[in-house]
Amino acid sequence: AKSSGRNGYAFFDQILHEQVRTRVEIEQALRGALDRGELSVHYQPIVDLANDELTGFEALMRWDHPQLGRVSPLEFIPIAEDTGLIVEYGAWLLEEAANQLVRWRAARADDLPPLHISVNISVRQLRDSALVGVVRRALRRTGLPASTLWLEITESGVMEDPETALATLRALRALGVRLAIDDFGTGYASLNYLRSIPARIVKIDRSFVAGVGEGSHNEAIVKAVVAMAHALGQRVVAEGVETVVQRDWLRAYGCDLVQGWLYGAPRSADAQVAWMDRTATA
Ligand code: C2E
Ligand code: CA
Ligand code: CA
Ligand code: CA
Numbered sequence: 024a025k026s027s028g029r030n031g032y033a034f035f036d037q038i039l040h041e042q043v044r045t046r047v048e049i050e051q052a053l054r055g056a057l058d059r060g061e062l063s064v065h066y067q068p069i070v071d072l073a074n075d076e077l078t079g080f081e082a083l084m085r086w087d088h089p090q091l092g093r094v095s096p097l098e099f100i101p102i103a104e105d106t107g108l109i110v111e112y113g114a115w116l117l118e119e120a121a122n123q124l125v126r127w128r129a130a131r132a133d134d135l136p137p138l139h140i141s142v143n144i145s146v147r148q149l150r151d152s153a154l155v156g157v158v159r160r161a162l163r164r165t166g167l168p169a170s171t172l173w174l175e176i177t178e179s180g181v182m183e184d185p186e187t188a189l190a191t192l193r194a195l196r197a198l199g200v201r202l203a204i205d206d207f208g209t210g211y212a213s214l215n216y217l218r219s220i221p222a223r224i225v226k227i228d229r230s231f232v233a234g235v236g237e238g239s240h241n242e243a244i245v246k247a248v249v250a251m252a253h254a255l256g257q258r259v260v261a262e263g264v265e266t267v268v269q270r271d272w273l274r275a276y277g278c279d280l281v282q283g284w285l286y287g288a289p290r291s292a293d294a295q296v297a298w299m300d301r302t303a304t305a
Contacts, residue, residue, distance in 0.1 A: 050102050052088050057112055061087055064119050065289035068298075069141065069260060069282045072274045077299070079139030081175070081282060082120035083289045084112065104147045113148050114157045121165040121172065123292050128171075141173040141203060146180040150187065155194045162198065169199030173224060176202060178210025178217070185216055196221045203260070207248060218255070225252045229263020229283070236272030249277050 056062050066080040086094050103109040124140040131138060148154050162169050174195060181188040192202060203224035204217070208231050227248055231241045245261070252259045261273050264283030273281060287298060 046102070049091065049094065049099060050106060052091060053086070053099055053102055053106070053108060056086055056088070057115055061089075062112060062115070063087070063291065064116055064123070065291055066120075066123070066295045067282060067289040068287040068295075069139075069280050070286045071136075072270070072278060072281055076136065077138070078136060078280060079141060079171070079173070080124070080295070081141040081143075081289070082116060082123075083143070084116055085289075100145065104145050107147060109145050109147050110151050110153075113143075113145065114161070117142050117157065118161045118165060121161050121167040124171065125165050125167050137168075137171060139171040139173055139201075140167070141175055143175045143205065144180070146177070146183050149176060149180045149191055150184060152191075154191060155198070158195060158200060159198055162200075170201065172200045173203050174200055175205040175226065176220075176222075177205050178207070178212035181216060181220060182210065182212050189219060192221055206262075208244065223257055224260060225257050226260040226262055226282075227278075229261075232261045232263050232269060232273070232283075236266075236268035242272070242276075245273070245278070246276055253277065 063085045065083045065085050067083060068077050069079045069081060070076065071078045084096055084100070086096075086099055088094060100109065103112055120140050120142055124138060128138055144154070158172075158174070161167070162172065176188075176192070181192070196202060201224060202220065202222040203226055204220060204222045205226050206228040207225050209228045225248065227245060231244050231248070233239070234241050235245055236242075249259050258279040259277075260280040260282060261269075261278045262282050264270055264273065264281045264285050266285060269283075270281060270285055287295075290298060
């Protein structure tokens with residue numbers, strides 16, 4: 024019993040040690056990631072349910088480290104937030120994605136609707152007084168029309184410090200960019216705050232999209248969110264749409280836009296172009 028106890032502790036120690044090392048190692052490695060050229064941007068299509076046409080993309084950060092491999096954003100974004108690195112990396116991604124969109128828009132046929140780009144803004148960025156200037160500069164330097172830039176913010180991002188956040192959001196709105204409430208339903212914001220966020224778009228989190236069309240309780244929630252958003256003049260994007268059943272149900276219940284593996288996973292800009300060409304001729 025004694026030795027198994029010791030082994031038990033040794034095992035526990037090892038797990039603890041590995042977790043700590045991983046976190047510290049990731050943090051260490053993340054510090055130089057941008058300078059070493061390890062960050063990139065992937066783009067995921069957003070599609071209009073009314074006509075199945077591409078309307079734009081969400082830009083998602085990717086990090087490939089020579090030893091750690093590809094680290095999930097779910098793992099490194101929180102660390103980038105804690106360390107404050109997200110401020111620099113987020114500004115880089117914003118300009119990178121805006122540049123890419125300007126190129127795609129120039130290459131797009133005139134009779135097609137102009138593409139938009141959606142960029143995630145973290146809590147930390149929203150608290151940074153320089154954010155409005157960063158966005159303004161990115162628009163000026165890339166020439167991207169402000170109305171085609173969507174900034175995705177989360178309820179928790181606003182709730183952390185509502186007064187400052189709302190002032191920043193109003194300043195961003197004054198630039199002409201569009202605000203989208205991301206992961207809707209997963210945070211703890213009161214309806215009162217949600218109403219005061221000047222957002223044009225609501226993105227329903229994929230945990231609520233799961234099971235729609237199959238009698239899930241989520242159906243009632245999605246219907247209610249669509250009704251509320253439409254009453255407030257907002258458009259609704261459903262995230263994580265993976266099946267035709269989900270898509271057909273979302274279309275029948277008035278959801279406006281969809282995003283998910285059914286229409287395409289996030290891909291590099293080059294891979295995205297190949298995909299667009301293929302689907303355009305399909
Ligand atoms: P998010 O903003 O909710 O982004 C959507 C996530 O859902 C992405 O994960 C995307 O790859 C994934 N996804 C898309 N379609 C499907 C689907 O059909 N099924 C499933 N199961 N998943 C799908 P990803 O790229 O791993 O990013 C995770 C999170 O990391 C994002 O969640 C966002 O919160 C954060 N993130 C990613 N890039 C950035 C960034 O540049 N800045 C900030 N602040 N956060 C970012
Ligand atoms: Ca997002
Ligand atoms: Ca989301
Ligand atoms: Ca999410």
